[in-house]
Amino acid sequence: MSNLGTISVIFDLDGTLVDSEPNYYEASRELLAEHGVEYTWADNEQYVGIGTQETLATWKHRYGIGVPVAELLTELDRRYLALARADTHVFPEMRKLVEQLHGAGVPMAVASGSSRAAIDAILAGTGLDTLLTSVVSADEVARGKPAPDVFLAAAALLGAEPAACVVLEDAAPGATAAHAAGMRCIAIPYVTAHADAPAFTAADLLLRGGQAEFTARAAWDYLASVSRP
Structure with missing residues (x-):
């Protein structure tokens, strides 16, 4: 004991x-920018604590992104991991x-x-x-x-x-x-x-x-x- x-x-x-969160925000901002979405820190605060897959499903619906959630997850993880390994x-x-x-x-x-x-x-x-x-x-x-x-x-x-x-x-x-x-x-x-x-x-x-x-x-x-x- x-x-x-x-x-x-x-x-x-x-x-x-x-x-x-700064790394997740930057990875998210870059990903959404590729789909024509402007994403701010204030936007990001809405998703603090929500699971990544749930967040991506929400974005797909809210922003009309025509890419499967699994594909978005792979790309977000790639961007995030590069940032996380450099500085967390x-x-x-x-x-x-x-x-x-x-x-x-x-x-x-x-x-x-x-x-x-x-x-x-x-x-x-x-x-x-x-x-x-x-x-x-x-x-x-x-x-x-x-x-x-x-x-x-x-x-x-x-x-x-x-x-x-x-x-x-x-x-x-x-x-x-x-x-x-x-x-x-x-x-x-x-x-x-x-x-x-x-x-x-x-x-x-x-x-x-x-x-x-x-x-x-x-x-x-x-x-x-x-x-x-």
Whole structure:
């Protein structure tokens, strides 16, 4: 048993562990520009936390793109991976928390709406792959967030009961998915203007200021408090 009893921790990746949104935005902007669509950062904020395939299906319908979603996904992944491999920033307090949890023997997993290729590239490029070895991508489950599938699959991979899992999430669909899975949720909104979304206000710990407010110490203290009988 770890220093936090039976608690297991599940991390979302994009916007939670790493600041990948700028890379996703640039890849998306380039892809949509090829189809005659002007795409802004404000447009991009609408899709934070939504699975890639769901986002592409929405774009295909909204912008009248006559290309299959699978083809769009391949092209978006190609563009994104080139950017991600070149430069992906890990939030410093998140890295500190992962290192502390690893040192304490706390079971951890990553559960992300990104493709497995993107997740593996980011974890390897940032060195987090040596600390976070249990991974579930949206490719491996029937439904993406806000459905609970990816978090339930991560719990099963860890051999943990959902009620003993704490999810760290930056987006409302992910917070919804965590609660649907029967898990506690630490919410760190990537878009802080969204902090009043019902999924965030229902979180067990809400850090309204997002990553600017998040600290490894605050997260550890919360995990220690819920690990007590």
